[in-house]
Amino acid sequence: MKDYTIDITLSEARKEKPVAEQLQFGKTFTDHMFIMDYTEGKGWHDPRIVPYQPLILDPAAMVFHYGQSVFEGLKAYLTKDEAILLFRPDKNMERLNRSNDRLCIPRIDEEFAIEALKQLISVDRDWIPTAEGTSLYIRPFVISTEPFLGVAPSSRYQFIIILSPVGSYYKEGIHPVKIAVESEFVRAVLGGTGTAKTGGNYAASLKAQQVSNLKGYSQVLWLDGVERKYIEEVGSMNIFFKINGEVITPSLNGSILEGVTRNSIISLLKHWDIPIVERRISIDEVYEAYKEGVLEEAFGTGTAAVISPIGELFMKEEKLIINNSQTGELSKKLYDTLTGIQTGKDIDSFGWVVKVN
């Protein structure tokens, strides 16, 4: 790890903390933030924790024009004995650098980035909510800040971490959602930015989501951009199907995101000796499994929701009702186990949980 010293300026005016029951996702932010600058020739410099404050940027700053940005998302939990737990932050920082590589953004020292977020969380530790299902959402991100309208990598960046206390993703506990297979829009294609956590992927997804929302579906199921038949992701989550006792998830084909939750679920399933395969899976295969009565469960996986069971899948002008629109047994077991490990209630035999001192 590089030898940086983080300068800390504490906020004089502390904000009022929200009531646990009123917590929403990503709308409230804590008293402090972490910032570090990059200047060509000088590298990453001036790491600092400062009061949460607006960014002041030239209107020509490249992030506003050419979308050169990346981000990550992870959560911190407070255990009953006041320990702060992070879930696999090394995986997020590894991915941040993979995203940086794809977007021509200079790499960040991963160990130092984890140290920075630990220090920031320590400063704002009173903001970690403790009610069932709540957590402190951590958003590290990098933006390009050089004021220049040429299409080229920026010579200046800011690496920023902000924190947001968030409520339970499911207000009434885990429950199945309705998903529509997307036939018009495409999220990403091999050779594009699908494997990177960059703004453009999310901007591209908004239209399809808006159209499906109007039809009563909460997310879309993305198909590949080439043959338009292989399953990629669901909304902004990875996806798993349980068919005839076997769990199947699309392989990392160069256009889907390598989710940390996805990776953890594969490990858990292997640990439990439940058959799990990563391979190409077509929408026709899912449809046939449904017709044969062997499509047992389907669920999305991601940091925000952890496990999001799919109760209804709309495709080929037909509504496929999965597991009687109920949360499946495996979905529930995965959700309980993962959140149990993340919150420190259950034993972590994988070495996934990292304590903040």
Added chain:
Amino acid sequence: MKDYTIDITLSEARKEKPVAEQLQFGKTFTDHMFIMDYTEGKGWHDPRIVPYQPLILDPAAMVFHYGQSVFEGLKAYLTKDEAILLFRPDKNMERLNRSNDRLCIPRIDEEFAIEALKQLISVDRDWIPTAEGTSLYIRPFVISTEPFLGVAPSSRYQFIIILSPVGSYYKEGIHPVKIAVESEFVRAVLGGTGTAKTGGNYAASLKAQQVSNLKGYSQVLWLDGVERKYIEEVGSMNIFFKINGEVITPSLNGSILEGVTRNSIISLLKHWDIPIVERRISIDEVYEAYKEGVLEEAFGTGTAAVISPIGELFMKEEKLIINNSQTGELSKKLYDTLTGIQTGKDIDSFGWVVKVN
């Protein structure tokens, strides 16, 4: 046109204007900028011209995270008799709204947007450079500003116009560039955002450009993301080939940008009775035409360079030298005619040029 009144606050401290010979592209900005806000329920409001100044945004502003942004680019020229000319600004504003639709950004009144940029240019008219090949580059853009980490369209936006005096794109007049066919990375795919002028497309293109620069090529030739053989664009420009007396440009297939320069060139060629077809064209067809000695010219088209002749095309491990690495006769004629109309030196028989009073 909607009845808005633009509030004008003039800058008290005027910046020094750059020397014409030292003008670069997109690095210097004028004394003023235009801003207008959008708030859900209220619509677009408070149009104003203010001193050029930094944007102050919450670090959770959506543009930093989910790339919901669009932009346009056009130029203003000062004629010898002090008239200010714009080139087809209606086309840019039409496209801005098509980009807005794709990115779930609320539409902007096109006529009013043109009125706003005319007023801004009038305020900063002293900034329009007059030396041969120089112009005032106009950058309208929209960013999403709501501080919210949910993946959804923002409820707040800013529509901003900034102005930049720019030098000649070619320091020594129009000259051919070297281009490499891109075989690893993909710019866009049908169903994605390729037809929209949004940041994510440009962010996605940086890596391929960086790799090709290292090999001595200035831009890449993008192929389609599905079959990886049909020609899409060159760098951030549209592309034309002259083969055996006929001009061919890729048709608007849903993944390439509908360039204003592209459209104008098609009109000019038709006007001159030069055969021009918009259709799918494969890289193999270009290669075969080269081998048969009938690939006469190739050029990129866009607002920044107007016409960018291609002197060398790298593909299939071979360097194809086009027109002896010289600017072709047609490329030159198109460049001279278009810039002649844009700068008011030549008669505009198409009704393309719009005067700023």
